[in-house]
Amino acid sequence: MERSELVALLSPEGLRLLDSLPPYSSERDVLAIVSDLRKQGHSPALVAAVLTQSKLRRKAVAKFGDFASQMLFTEAGLEQATRLPVAARHAGRFRAAGLRRVADLGCGIGGDALAIAALDLDVLAVEADEVTAAIASFNLAPFPSARVEHRRAEDVDLREIDGVFLDPARRTAGHTQTERLTDPDDYTPSLGFAYELATGRSVGLKLGPGFDRDLIPSTAEAQWVSADGQVVELGLWFGALARPGIRRAALVLRGDQADELTADADSPDEEAGPLGEYLYEPDGAVIRARLIGDLARRLGGRMLSEQIAYITTDRATETPFAAGFRVLESLPYAEKDLKKALRQRGIGTLEIKKRGVDVDPAALRRRLGLNGDRPATLILTRVAGRHTALLAERL
Template identity: 70%
Template sequence: MLRDELVELLSPGGLTLLDSLPPYDSERDIVKLVASLRSAGHPPALVAAVLTQAKLRAKAGGAQGKFGDFAERMLFTEAGLEQATRLRVAARHAARFRDAGIRHVADLGCGIGGDAMAIAALGLRVTAVDRDEVTAAIASYNLAPFPDTVVEQGDAEGFDITRTEALWLDPARRTAGHSDTRRLTDSDDWSPSIDWVFNAASRMPVGVKLGPGFDRDLIPGSAEAQWVSVGGHVVEVALWFGALARPGITRAALVLDDDGAHELTAPADSPDEAVGELGAYLYEPDGAVIRARLIGDLARSLDARMIGDGIAYLTADEPHRTPFAQGFRIVERLPYPEKELRAALRERGIGVLEIKKRGVDVDPARLRGRLALMGPNSATLILTRAAGRHTALLAERLTP
């Protein structure tokens, strides 16, 4: 979004027009809607801006969006929405500051203001800072309902941290812009840099949101690292320092699903269980558990064992319900060679096949095409290594 577009959008007429639009529908005749708005005398730039906002509000809202019903009163940029924290996760970030007795938080690199909204909603004072003028203006709009919140345009590393009690940081890990941004692979190029973040964390309570694939070797020993999974997808690792870190915990896997929040915690990476015989059930740990390296603790809670060294599948003789893994009942072993596997699947009339794999070099999409599936039945095929041997397992999912 350009500055001129934002000025038009933030005018009383622009916001009124935006709120007057019908709910965004990708199937609607957009050309006809544009023509109708233009014939009503609205400038082309304003029409484009409000339609873009309507589309982004629809993407951000609803049961599957990051902001739910709140999206109807927010403004976005494409990059800002993509990089924003889900409100459900942001609420848990905010609770850390509240529970630690923090009264004033500086959100450096606030983006469109998602985390700052959650922190302010708990009655904490927030100073939100973003270096991009348009993004800072949008954050100001989104945070307007909270009187104890101030938005400033500025660089995170130039912020005087003595002005606040604690910091929340979401370093910019992509190139500048509001759409089509590129990921920055070197943490020295982030804004603020990871060295600056860790230096600040040695002086005051700090929370920092990072990508789930952040190099574990760079995590300081003083930090609590919490990997977060939402609906089966790992969305971040948050590092907590000082009063924001829980005593005795350096590794945590937080799983958020339709049933609520579930967490595994440990003082350190947990040792794996021993490799054992393949049982009647197989478990695929949630990605947050895998990244937190708490597979061994999960295995022990399920009375399960590893199926192979370095393979993130567990096996057990009895079924167990757990929010930390998807369970499968092993129906039967199938031959692993592709020609024999294809024949076995045809014999069983399997026309719809979910393919999962770990520890084997297989492209599931290409394999599915080569299998030439036919028949009325559906199943899950798990390709892996059990006790060092390539193994094909026909399985069915266990219901939660």
């Protein structure tokens, strides 16, 4: 979004026009809306700006729910924004630690700052990009305890601040078609700045879930978060924001339910053992946090094979930390024989999961030529070091 587009959008005419639009549905409907708005005398720039916002608001519902209809976004800002349920947990850390004055450095469109302000905490939201800072100001306007400043994180005076939250920009500059940065020194603000700030301060740092574990300081609590089956972030917490005795955590969010595995360090894996009647695939947050061994012990299970994140058990146990499967039988691993076996069993709908084998599930599914009315799950992995195909059903 260009500055001129934002100025037009934030005008009384622009905001009234945006709120008057029907919910965004499809590109086909957009053509008719554009024609109508142009006939009403609205400028092409304003029409483009409000339609872009309408489309982004629909997309934002997945992260912000009903709040999305009252917010403004950039494409890049929405992509990098924290989901509201996760942001609420960030904010809860500051409140639980008794930190009343919080600085959100690199606030983006203001998602985390919004959650912090909603808990009646004072929040200073800082954003280096002018357009994004203006959008954050709009989104935070309903909260008197929040204020936004357009400046670099490195230039903020933190003497009156109790705690700091940082969500460094991990993509190239811009509002659309940005690219992911691989070098933490290229983050804005940089990882080095964040770590220096965390020395002697209460700091929360949001990073991507695939962040290099070797770069995690020993003083931090590292919490991987998954939301509805997708690992969405790694949070590093320092000072009063880090919980005593916890250095590794896997938080699993599904709808309104939250469950967490915690430990004081990476947990050692259980030894590998024979295939049992049940197989469990740990949630991605559990795998990232390296708490698979603790989960296996909870389930009374063992590793299916060394270095492979499957747990096998002899009895079913309900757990929020893994997807469970009942193993029905072992099938031939060779593709030609596997195709014949699936046809004999009338399998027409097949979920394919794999670990420890080099195969493209989508391509394999096409080659198998499935024909039948039975659903099943096919798990391709190694058992005792041997490639194995397991026919299973979800618990």
